[in-house]
Amino acid sequence: MASAQGATRVPSDTQQVGAKLTDVGPFKREDLSTYLTRVKKDIAFFLADPPTGIFIAPYEKDIANIHALVMGPSGTPYEDGFFEFLIRCPVEYPMKPPIVEFLTTDSGRVTFNPNLYSCGYVSLEILGAGWSPTNSARNYKAFVEHETIRVAVCDAVAACLSETSTLPATLRDVVLKKFLECYDRYEAAVKSKLDLSGKEMPKTYFYLKGTFEYAELLTRLRDLKQRVAEHARRQ
DSSP states (O other): OOOOTTOOOOOOHHHHTTOOTTOSTTOOHHHHHHHHHHHHHHHHHHHHSOOTTEEEEEOSSOTTEEEEEEEOOTTSTTTTOEEEEEEEOOTTTTTSOOEEEEOOSTTTTOOOBTTBOTTSBBOOSSSOTTOOTTSOHHHHHHHHHHHIIIIIIIIHHHHHHHTOOSSOHHHHHHHHHHHHHHHHHHHHHHHTTGGGTTOBOOOOTTOSOOBOOHHHHHHHHHHHHHHHHHHHHHO
16 A cells, blocks of 8 residues: 655644644734635636536635545546545635645545545646556546545445535535445446456456455445435435
């Protein structure tokens, strides 16, 4: 599993939300006013014409902390997965870039990409430090397709239903709505790979050892579809 040295981590929610304006080191109130005005402006600009498949929700008590939900693009191994990021705009913003943490990691057990580490670190290098020429595109694709359905779809939807998701309520609703809209594609993708169930995954740097669980994923998907539909009827 890849790891990042010296990765910049986003503080926990308890450290972020509700922070006082006086708890910002040498920055003056007028500096904060300018910084928050710019954050508000950029959020409004984004919401006026959001890119397809990207959704954001700032914290009500601290708009400089923003949850982002990114759906995997069509035609990729990440297709229609729900990938969560936490974005923190520092008081020096926009002179300093936001700090971004990747949260869809199965509690630190899954690395989805050479640039998205299991520790949450997001690398801006063309290829993250974990990439090696020995990693074939075929092995990479097989791993990511399986883990996208398992972690970024099934686990994400289950967490929204049980209200254990770290996403705010507005983005949980997006996940549940989009899950039903994309369900036929999820089931078709899993059915096409049922013959791999129980077989060992090809080796990549992403994981140490694992097996394909497509039969189990099909059962999970069908159960989740029923539960999400029932949830929608109660709303």
